[in-house]
Amino acid sequence: MAVAPAFHREAVSGDPPEAIWPWPDGRCDCHCVTLHYSADEGCGGRVPPLPPQLLRAVPRRKAEFVAGRRCAAEAIRRLTGRAAFPGMGEDRAPIWPEGVIGAISHSHERAIAIVGSSERFCGIGIDIERLLTAEEAGDITAQALTANERHSLGNDIDPFMTGLIFSAKESLFKALYPTVKRFFFFDAAELSGLDDNGSASLRLTADIGGEWHRGTEIPFRFCRFDGFLVTRIMIGR
Numbered sequence: 304m305a306v307a308p309a310f311h312r313e314a315v316s317g318d319p320p321e322a323i324w325p326w327p328d329g330r331c332d333c334h335c336v337t338l339h340y341s342a343d344e345g346c347g348g349r350v351p352p353l354p355p356q357l358l359r360a361v362p363r364r365k366a367e368f369v370a371g372r373r374c375a376a377e378a379i380r381r382l383t384g385r386a387a388f389p390g391m392g393e394d395r396a397p398i399w400p401e402g403v404i405g406a407i408s409h410s411h412e413r414a415i416a417i418v419g420s421s422e423r424f425c426g427i428g429i430d431i432e433r434l435l436t437a438e439e440a441g442d443i444t445a446q447a448l449t450a451n452e453r454h455s456l457g458n459d460i461d462p463f464m465t466g467l468i469f470s471a472k473e474s475l476f477k478a479l480y481p482t483v484k485r486f487f488f489f490d491a492a493e494l495s496g497l498d499d500n501g502s503a504s505l506r507l508t509a510d511i512g513g514e515w516h517r518g519t520e521i522p523f524r525f526c527r528f529d530g531f532l533v534t535r536i537m538i539g540r
């Protein structure tokens with residue numbers, strides 16, 4: 304079983320957004336910011352206006368949206384010198400300011416965002432997931448893993464590997480959707496490489512649009528962070 308490199312930080316509700324780089328590689332001109340928030344009380348601080356789709360959302364959904372936007376705004380400030388809250392498209396993809404691309408994720412009262420220059424990157428994805436229990440892994444294995452992936456794990460339920468593959472594919476979706484502008488599902492990619500230093504890759508199993516053909520290898524990074532697993536994809540131009 305792969306062991307993800309770990310990065311620890313005490314989390315306190317209401318923490319301001321904090322810049323981190325939990326992966327054991329260079330920063331690559333990107334900024335990553337995280338925030339612990341309360342699902343009931345939000346995260347305080349300056350908050351973005353809610354998009355119309357969320358005006359009637361439950362408090363938990365509003366809180367995660369605000370927390371993700373606060374992380375994104377701080378990451379944008381670090382990149383460009385000026386904070387800005389990304390908007391939300393009808394397809395739910397974030398609308399980034401001119402010259403910026405990035406991605407947002409939230410899970411169990413932790414939000415995270417990563418941004419980089421759109422001149423340097425054509426796709427950025429991030430995903431944060433609480434480490435799965437065996438039961439949770441059993442519930443998502445059939446949906447998130449292909450038959451090949453299940454076979455390569457000996458058809459056993461492996462909570463870490465299931466979470467890793469699920470998270471990497473969500474990062475992949477966020478990185479490629481803004482370019483291909485179409486939905487693609489968990490059978491569109493398979494884990495194709497993995498090492499214990501937190502570097503791994505996915506291989507596309509189908510043509511998903513544009514230059515993204517079946518067989519293309521897409522590297523990703525992963526690490527553990529305060530009981531979470533964080534995957535990240537950055538596709539350079």
Ligand SMILES: CC(C)(COP(=O)(O)OP(=O)(O)OC[C@H]1O[C@@H](n2cnc3c(N)ncnc32)[C@H](O)[C@@H]1OP(=O)(O)O)[C@@H](O)C(=O)NCCC(=O)NCCS
Binds near residue numbers: 368391397472476
């Ligand atoms: C959208 C999706 C990827 C993640 O949503 P989630 O489960 O709520 O998980 P996360 O918290 O990690 O991510 C949510 C954020 O993703 C971003 N997002 C949503 N849709 C997006 C899209 N089409 N493109 C890029 N980013 C998107 C948003 O910023 C969203 O947060 P917000 O609504 O508060 O702004 C997931 O729900 C989904 O639809 N998955 C199916 C597609 C897929 O993963 N395919 C696998 C391909 S191999």
